[in-house]
Amino acid sequence: MDKTATHRVRAADVDARCRAINDLLAAGTSNAYLTTHDGLRLHLHFAAEEDDVASRVKAVTAGGPALFSVEADGQRLGVCGGPGCTTAFIDTSRNGRRGHCTARCGNAVAVPATP
Secondary structure, eight states: HHHHHHTTTSSSSSHHHHHHHHHHHHHHOOOOOEEETTTOOOOEEOOOOSSSSSHHHHHHHHHHHHHHHHHHTTTEEEESTTTTTEEEEOOOOSSOOOSSSHHHHHHHHHHHOOO
């Protein structure tokens, strides 16, 4: 997936964020649809059942920022603050204050700061 597009989803301007997420959805999804199956509650599929695994992963990866933007007004989308890391991520922490894509990147900042 285009790394530039993933960083644009964190845009402060809601219209710019919508354009960036729509670009990801257009590139990554074939046909999003609601479904219930196998006793599961109503949920979204972002790719057709017959799509290959790589296409399905790409579609779900594009759909995640869209769902979090709707539910959390984009406040849970972030870019890692680790040294040299520019990975975009969705903050699923309880308090919504995560600053790094992984614990490893967070530790890379915390360990050198320890006296």
